[in-house]
Amino acid sequence: MFLHTSRLQFEAKPDRPDAHYARKLQELIGGAYGEMTVTMVARLLDNAPSEVTAQAVAGDPVVAAVIGGMDPQQAIVSGGGPTLSDSNGVPWNGRYIVASGNLMADFRANVAAEAQGRLQTARLYNMTDDTGVRDMLKFNLARDTAHQNMWLAAIEELQEDGLEGPISPSALFDEEHAEHAGTIWHNSDGPAGAEGGWASGTAPDGVHEFSYVMKPEPLGGKGSTPKPDPLLYATSPANLGLIEKAIRKLT
Amino acid sequence: MFLHTSRLQFEAKPDRPDAHYARKLQELIGGAYGEMTVTMVARLLDNAPSEVTAQAVAGDPVVAAVIGGMDPQQAIVSGGGPTLSDSNGVPWNGRYIVASGNLMADFRANVAAEAQGRLQTARLYNMTDDTGVRDMLKFNLARDTAHQNMWLAAIEELQEDGLEGPISPSALFDEEHAEHAGTIWHNSDGPAGAEGGWASGTAPDGVHEFSYVMKPEPLGGKGSTPKPDPLLYATSPANLGLIEKAIRKLT
Amino acid sequence: MFLHTSRLQFEAKPDRPDAHYARKLQELIGGAYGEMTVTMVARLLDNAPSEVTAQAVAGDPVVAAVIGGMDPQQAIVSGGGPTLSDSNGVPWNGRYIVASGNLMADFRANVAAEAQGRLQTARLYNMTDDTGVRDMLKFNLARDTAHQNMWLAAIEELQEDGLEGPISPSALFDEEHAEHAGTIWHNSDGPAGAEGGWASGTAPDGVHEFSYVMKPEPLGGKGSTPKPDPLLYATSPANLGLIEKAIRKLT
C-alpha cells in the first residue's frame, strides 16, 4: 500500500516562466528514463498559454514563433500542466519497465537507466540559466549519482554473497556451445577491433578466454525455408520451381 | 553500407513443427531485446496453418485449442513466417534503441540488454526438448555470454583509459547538491535496507561515502501550483478560494 | 512524496494456480482502467511455466494447448510475474490518464473510469470459481462501488458550491451558435430516436430546450480545398482542371 504526503521531496521555484523548457523537462517525466516530480513544469508554463497567446494574436511574429515550439497538449489537453509524455509528446509506455525477476539482470538494467537519466538531466542543466530550475536539477543530479552508486554496490554484493556471477543468468554454461562463448567476430572493415581488451585475455567473468575472429565465416549453409503452404498463397504453389527462380533473383 | 550473404550465421533444423513455440520465439525477434535470425520460426510453423486447420475443421477439439494458442498474424498476415513483433504480437518499437552518445552510459545499456536477452533465451531453452531448436539456442546462449563479457571488458577499458569514471556522465559533480549524492533514503517499512553494502562505506565510484537515512523528511514544503489561467477553464477562476477548498478535499 | 508499506491493502490467496486467469487479470493491471495490486497474479502463475511445460514436453496435447493460451511474456520476460500490459499483452499507455484541470470534466472522467473498472471486475468474477480469487474481487467490487459514489458526490458538491454547472466548461455559452446548442440530429434511418428524453423538453443543464431534427440538412456547401501547392506534388499543378476531374470522379 502507498501513502502520500503533500509535502514535496524537493522544492525550487523558477525565476521566470519558460514554456520551451517546460516541454524539454517532459523528457524527465514521461521519457523512457523519467521520474521527476511535476510541479516545476506547471510553474514554467505559468501564464504561457493565454497571455503569450494574446500577444501572438496581437501580431508579434516572435511570440507566434515561441508558441509554435511549445507542446500544444500542455495547454489544450492538460490545462497548463504536464502530461505523461516525453519531450516529443509521445506517451509513456509500459514496455519501459524492466523486471525480469533475475536480480543481476535487473540491477544491470537499473544502473543503465540511472546513467541515461543523469545524462539527460545534465544536458538539460546546460540548456537553462534559470537559478531555480538549476537548483532543482542539482538535487536530481545528486540523487542520480547516489542511485548509480547504490545499484553498482548491489551488483558487487550479489557476487560477493555468491548469488550470481557477472553473466546473467548464471546457468547453462555447460550446455551452451563453448567454442562460441569467448569469440568476438569482426563483421566490419575497420582495422582496430582486435586491439581492445575484449580481443584477448581472460574475460570479466574470470572463466572464458577471449579470442578475436578476424574473418568470420557463416557457420550455416545457404538459408532455405520450408515449401510454402498452398492455402496461404505464397505465390503459385503448383509452380514451385518458378517461384524459387523468382525469389533467387531478388535476394 | 551493409552487404548480405545468403549463408546463415548458424543453422539448425527443428525435429518437428511447433506453432506454439514459434510464437514464443518471436520474443527473440521483435521483443525489446530481440535480434535472432528467423528461419527457424518458418520451420516451426511448417504445415501448421493449413494442415492443422484441416484437422480442426474436422472437429478435433484439442487441435482447435492448439490453433487457439498460435499467433494469428503468423498465418494471416505473414503467410507462415515471423513478424516484427514480440511474443504477444506487439510490434517492435524504435524507442527500444539506446544510443545516447555517452559511451559509458551506452555500454551499461548494452550489458543490461545482453543480460535480459540471455535470460530470455535460457527460459525458452527450458520450454522445449526439440534437439534442433536447442542446438540453435545453445549457439545463442554462447553468443550472449561472449557479448556480456565484451561490454563488461569495454567498460573496464573506458575507465582504465581515463575516458570515463563509473558514474555517467563524469561531469557536474561540483555543481550537484553534494549533501544528497551519497544518501540512500528508506521509504518503505521493511527493516533490512540499512544492512546492504549501499548503506555505509565508500561508494563504487571511490569518491562518495554512503549513508542511510532511516526516516527521510521531505525537503520541500506543501506542494502548490500557480494560479490557474482563466482562459484554460481550470474551474471557476473568479472563485479561486472555492476551487482550493475542493482540491484540498480531494488530494 | 510517496511512502510505501510492505503490508498489502488486501490479501487473498487463490485455491490453485490458473495461468489462463492470470492472463485475464492483467486487464485490471495494465488495461485502460486497471489499478489492481499484483501479488495475486504471481500466485496464479505458480509452477505454471516450468512444471506445466515439462508435462507439455512429455507430449500431453491438452497441456500443450493450455500453455498456448497463456501470456508468453509472463514467463519469458517477467519470470513468472505480471507485466505492465493489458490482457492482450499491449503495454499501458500514458494517454490513458485524463487530467484536464477542469474539475467537472475530470470528475466525469473519473466516474466513467470507475464504472468501466467495476464492470470488468464483475465480468472477471463470473469467469472463476476459485474462492481466494473471488474473495479479492469482492473487495475490489466494493471499492469500485465506493469510488463511483465518491465521484458522483463530488460532482453534486461542485454544482451545489456554484463552482461548475453540468456542462463543461461553464463558459462561452454566449459565444456559441445558440441555434445548434439544443438540437439533436437524426442521422440514421431508425424511427425511434425522436421518442427519447433528449428529443424534447428542458435539457439537464436546465437552460436549453431540446428539439429533434428529423431530416438534418448539411449547413455548408460542397466541400472544397485550396488550390494544391505545386511544390508538394499534389498531382500535376499545371493541369488543375484535370486533377479536379479525377478527384471528382473518385469521391
Add this chain to the structure above:
Amino acid sequence: MFLHTSRLQFEAKPDRPDAHYARKLQELIGGAYGEMTVTMVARLLDNAPSEVTAQAVAGDPVVAAVIGGMDPQQAIVSGGGPTLSDSNGVPWNGRYIVASGNLMADFRANVAAEAQGRLQTARLYNMTDDTGVRDMLKFNLARDTAHQNMWLAAIEELQEDGLEGPISPSALFDEEHAEHAGTIWHNSDGPAGAEGGWASGTAPDGVHEFSYVMKPEPLGGKGSTPKPDPLLYATSPANLGLIEKAIRKLT
C-alpha cells in the same frame, strides 16, 4: 452501411492561413476526444509549406522559426492536409474507443468525452482571433453542449426506465464485501478530505452510507510471493534464503 454527401455539415473559411493553429486543431481530429471535419485545416495550411519555406530559405529567421513550430508531417507526409494524429503528431489509437456494451457505463464515458472535447474546443477558441475559425468553433461548442445534454438525459432515462441504477453494473451488490462499499480512505496527509459530501451521509446511489476512515490500516499482512521457479532463473534457486535477504534489503 454508410453514405456520404460532399456537402459539409458546417462551413467557415479562415481569414488567413495559420500553420501553427492548423497544428493545434489536429487535437480535435486525432486526439483522444477528436471528431472534427478537416477542411479547415487544409485552408489554414494554405501556402504554408512552399511560400513560407521560400522566405525561410531567403534567410528570414522569424519565418524559419514559424516553420519550426509547424507539424512537419502535414507538409512532408500529407501534402498540405491534416493527418490522423493529435497536436503532437501521435497517431490516433483504437484504444480510445469505449464500448463495453453496458449502457450506463458507456453513457458515462460519452458524457466525459464530450466534456473533455468541449473544454479543448473552448481553449482553442481563446487561442485565435480569426473570425472564420471562431465561427466554426462556435458551431462545435454548441454541438458539444447539445451532446453533453443528450447523454445526461439518456442517463436519467435509463434510471427512470429501471434499466440501470447509478452504479455500473447494477449487479453483485450482495456478493461484494459490504463493509468496504461505503468507506473513503484517507491516504494523504491533508486535513480536509473528511469535510466533503463523500465523507458522510447517504451516497448518490441512495443505498450506501458514506464513512470516512481517517487512519486506514492495510487489511493484509506483509506481501509475499510464491517460491521462484528454478527454471526461470529468478536468481539462485538453491540459495533461497540469500535471495530473500537480498530482496528484503531492497524493498
Add this chain to the structure above:
Amino acid sequence: MFLHTSRLQFEAKPDRPDAHYARKLQELIGGAYGEMTVTMVARLLDNAPSEVTAQAVAGDPVVAAVIGGMDPQQAIVSGGGPTLSDSNGVPWNGRYIVASGNLMADFRANVAAEAQGRLQTARLYNMTDDTGVRDMLKFNLARDTAHQNMWLAAIEELQEDGLEGPISPSALFDEEHAEHAGTIWHNSDGPAGAEGGWASGTAPDGVHEFSYVMKPEPLGGKGSTPKPDPLLYATSPANLGLIEKAIRKLT
C-alpha cells in the same frame, strides 16, 4: 457529412459460434488492412464467454484450452463484441492511413492495400468450413477483386490523361543524379539477380535504361561525424583522440 442506414451492406449468419475464429476475424477489422463490418464477430462470440466459462469452471481441460485461445478483451472489455484491434489485440493506429495528396502514389498504395486485404481474406476463408462465415467472405473476396481492378484502372487513366507518369512524383528528373537512376545494385551473394527483367533493357517508365552493378562500391569515404558537443557529454571532449580510438575499436 455521413449518413447511416441500419441495414447491412451484406448479411450472413454463421452456422455456429466459434470464439477462436472471431478472434482471427479481428484482423479484418482492426488490422492494417481491415475494413469489415462487425456483426459477424458478435455472432461468432455468441454464448462463448459465460457458457463456455461455466464448462471450464466445471473442470473440462479442453474447454479451458479453448478459452485460453480467445481474445480476452472481447469478453472483458467489449462485453462479447469486437474491438478496434487486430487479431493479436493491438489497437488500430492512425499511421495506417496513406493520403499523400499525390494521386499516383496514393492509388498505388490503394492497390497494395486491397491486395493484402484480399490475401488475408482468402487465408481466413481456408481456416473455416462454416457455411455462413464463408458466405460473407465470398462477398468480401469479390469486393476486394472489384476494388483492385478499380484502382488499377484509375492508375491507367491517370497516365492516359497525362496527369502522371509511372514514377511518383513526375518531377525533379532533371535534378536527380541521372547516373544512379537506372542501376540496380547487387548487395547479396546470390548469383541470379542479374537475370531478372530489371537487370537490363528499358525500365517500365519508358525513359531509363536498366543496368546491373555486380560489385557495387560505396560512393562515399569512411563515415565520420562532427566533433561531439562537450555540453552533451559525448564522452570526454578533452580527449577526443581517445574517444575516436574507442569508437574505432567497436565499429
Add this chain to the structure above:
Amino acid sequence: MFLHTSRLQFEAKPDRPDAHYARKLQELIGGAYGEMTVTMVARLLDNAPSEVTAQAVAGDPVVAAVIGGMDPQQAIVSGGGPTLSDSNGVPWNGRYIVASGNLMADFRANVAAEAQGRLQTARLYNMTDDTGVRDMLKFNLARDTAHQNMWLAAIEELQEDGLEGPISPSALFDEEHAEHAGTIWHNSDGPAGAEGGWASGTAPDGVHEFSYVMKPEPLGGKGSTPKPDPLLYATSPANLGLIEKAIRKLT
C-alpha cells in the same frame, strides 16, 4: 548474415547546420517509408544544442524560437544525433513492414512504398537550398526512381512468367460471389464517378466486366446482434425489450 563497411553508400556535407531541417529529415529515417543513412543529420545538428542554447540563454528571442522548433530528443536523448523516430518524434513501428509471402501483393506494396518515399524526398528537396543537402537528396531521388522501376519490372515479370495475375491472390475466383466482383458502388452524391475508366469496359485483370451501380441498396436487412450474455452485464438482461428500445432510440 550481414557485413558492414564503414564506407558510406553516398556522402555529402551540408553547407551549414540547420536543426529544423535535421528534424524534417527524420521522416526519411524513422517514418513509415524511411531508410536513409543518418550521418547527414548529425552534421545538420552540429553545434545546435549548446552554442545556440548559449545564445538563447543570452536572451535572443529569435534564437529561442529556433530552439523551440527543434526535436528535443535529438539533443537530450541522442546527444546530437538522429533517433529512430519520424519527424514528429513518434518511434518507428514494426507494423510498417509488409511481408505477406505472396510476391504480387508484396511487390505492389514495395512500389507503393518507394512512391511515397520519393514523394517525401522531393518535398524535402524543395524545403532547403543547402547545396550539400540537395546533393544527397539528388542521389536519394535517383535511387527511388530506380527502385520504383525495379518493382514495376518485377510485377511485369511475375505475370509474364505465369506466376501471378494482376489480382492478389490469383485464387478463389470461382468461389467468390461473381455478381459483386465487377461492380463499383456509388456511395457519395457527386455526379462524376460513373465517367471513369472503372465504370464500364473490361477490368485490368482482363476477366471481369465493370459496371457502375448508381443507387446501391444494402444487401442485408436491419442489423441485429445476438441476445446479450447476462453475465457480461450488457445492461439489464431481464428486461431485454427495454434495452432494445433504448438502443433503437440511440442508433
